[in-house]
Amino acid sequence: MSTAADLAHADDPHAHGNPAHLAHHFDTPAQQFTTNKLGMWTFLATEVLMFGGLFCAYSVYRYNHPQVYLWAHNALDPFWGMVNTIVLLASSFTMAWGVRAAQLNQRGLLQIMLTLTFLGGVVFMCVKAVEYKAKWQHFLFPGEFNSLNAEFKGRDGKSPSEARAITIEEVEHEAHLRSGAEPASAEGGEHAAPATETEVKPVQHTQNSADVKSGAAEHAAGTAPTEASKEPPIALQAIGTVVTAPDLGNESAAIVPPTMMASGTNSKVDEKVGHHLTTYSELEPLDKSQLQTFFSIYFMMTGLHGIHVLVGMGLMVWLFLRASAGQFTSQYFAPVDLVGLYWHLVDLIWIFLFPLLYLIH
């Protein structure tokens, strides 16, 4: 991409005097340019390793608790993820175009491209803000703001278990809406049947069975406890029929709200797409206690990535000002090139984050 300029410099002897941008410890602009580029690539390697730690944590937890990821990713809307992917890819394209414009001395075009890239960052962050706001409303912020966290103290006047029920219901409701299946709330939201302490429901657990009986099972479960409810769940797990207490494992079962019951028993198969929407009630107690780790990892990953996008936007402003001052020429465009590399890396990291977080099957 920059080899033409490189070669032009390589043959350029010192005779013309040093250009202003050549630092005193370099012999030629070409040497300086290559050094800067090497420095940037090395820096990008450190970035990859820093995110690598998070990817590693992700892999460990997903391998150990696949069901957690299967359920928790329902809280993320692939539509917004896809929008952001397209936006970032487009901004990478405008960035690359900007580098080309800088190399060709097209200052106006460079400014346009830097502006478009900057706007790409703005759109990305706005979409992210929309998504984060939804997480806040669903009680899914990381740590003690997360209703699935064992240390959650309640928020917005909701007790921990109320908030948790809202979280679960809304996440599953939206996931059903997205998948085209009938929404859970249509059948369960208004039931408002008070739950009893001992209520335990049988749930078909076979992953790939297009379960014809599930509707019947739901009705049975939604109205009255079955005989199986008296059995200790663990014993039943051993023989393959998973009976899961719809409470939260160690939380008190007394205040499990009805909305959760209804949605919790929806073991649905989306007939159009053909994939199974994992529901909260299907999860093992251990998995239920792990759910919040997904959101911690999600926020650490997207948060760190978002900080990088913000830094990149700042760099675009800096480049724009320097371009306006006419500092970039076909002889000297290294800063545009290097920021371009950085921006592509930020893009690339998102390309990995999107499927890993949003598109889990």
Next chain:
Amino acid sequence: MSSIATPISKHGHGNEPAADNYLTHGRGILSWALTIDHKRIGLMYMVFVLLSFFIGGIFAVLLRTELLGPGALFIPKDEVATWRLYNHFFTLHGAVMVFMFIIPAIPAILGNFVLPLMLGAKDVAFPKLNLLSFYIYVLGAAFMLYVLVGGTLSVATGGKINLPGGFGLDTGWTFYTPYSTTASKSGVVAATMGAFILGFSSILTGLNFIASIHMLRPKGMNWFRMPLFLWAIYSTALIQVLATPVLAITLLLLTAERTLRIGIFDPNLGGDPVLYQHFFWFYSHPAVYIMILPGFGVISELITTFSRRHVFGYQFIAISSVAIALLGFLVWGHHMFTSGQSDLTSAIFSLITFSVAIPSAVKVFNWMATLKGGSIHLNTPMIYALCFIGLFTIGGLTGLPLATIASDIPLHDTYFVVAHFHYVMVGSMVFAFLGGLYYWWPKMFGKMFNDNVGRVGAIILFVGFNVTFLSQFIMGSLGMPRRYASYPPEFQIYHVISTLGAYTLSIGLFIAAGNLLHALLWGRKAPANPWGSNTLEWHTTSPPPHDNFAVQPSVGDPYDMHNWVKKSDEEGYVLDPDAPEPTSPGHGTSVAH
């Protein structure tokens, strides 16, 4: 001025004071604070890093003093308070020494000063970034200082003054979860942020050195004509760049865990504390090689210079540095044999750990072979280098029983481990650092030190060091666990010996410090090349001019010293173009061209 008419000698080693050198180029505090001269940045690092060394040393003396008796010595009427205080002592000793002294010591001080000179370059590749690294170091150190001052104030006022989030540090320098995230009341967040920031200083320094070595080598210096110090610094930089980011993200997760309770490492919230250990040691084991590899580089220079003989097995020493750096990434699990990882994992880590011994031994054997047949000059730097070989051999070999799963289980977390890594960290790294400091001191300040005082200091340090840590090998193998403030009375004799050794060791360090300071203020003027070494930094004046070289030196075999002829103590070694061709087969023949 010598009578030799080559351009190098004309500018290279005149004995008159240079009209302008880097120390006099620009005056006033701002000319230092805003400098981008690698030499001045190296000296500024030296001030801060040596201060950290002093602070870390104070904690070492305090904790060794507490261990003089099995009971509570410092606050006899309140045992629990004493034990708590002791936890702060060993943690702060470790954290300050590791993050603020050992890791930056050789790369940031000696590397910054020497690396561009060795390359015949005017500066490092990114001089402004270099200054930024320095200020990032200062910022990180400020966080650590906050924790320190907070802890001291709290103890001194009996708990009346408590800085928010700054009450000392008692987690051990490893910040193991879940203690660090849930139980500890100390300044974990401030300290981890400090280590996080210090890490970026280390990353940027490494990045700078990688780019410098790749791009600033002069014509004629191919990879296998580089001084071995640069090979070592390059290997170190690889680790700094590739491992430190993982520490950064680990500490970030730890901070988020402690402040937001995100539960990545907390089993109560679904997390996995052993994952923290994996993350931490993925950085911190390679970090051990960040600490020791530059020391290897210094020792390679010292051994060959003071043997007056071409280094033996140049390529083996060079490649072994890179091999250690790469293998160092694959052995972190040997810190976790008792953490519940699978037996297979432990066995694999054990095996790879053994393989690190191979490149390490390659170095030691090559140094020995360089010594053999050499004309050994026992100047102070050489005393340190010889001590290094002995101490590193002990430190390395005692690593093998710790790499063996069966013997590590009983030895894990005992004083045997403490003694082992102090033999590598102090016995090797600190000795190499002091040897290098003495070696390059004349180049840095243009002043010679007193060699006899230097030798005495080195030997006192050597004796004190061995008394301190050999006794710890014994009590460790008898089962004395590390990090305990109290112990059964039968261990007291070893603890007393160890503490007396620590006092002796401190005296040795003070002698070295006094000698170097005395040289700085009142030392005899140093010649351009007092040791007769042929690496490029000795081709310029002492101290070097602002731009490093008045005339670009010609590049040759860095270890072919036969052209340098000793004139007198005042003139040092000067280039003699009529010098006879080397007769010894060791000279100038074993470097690849």
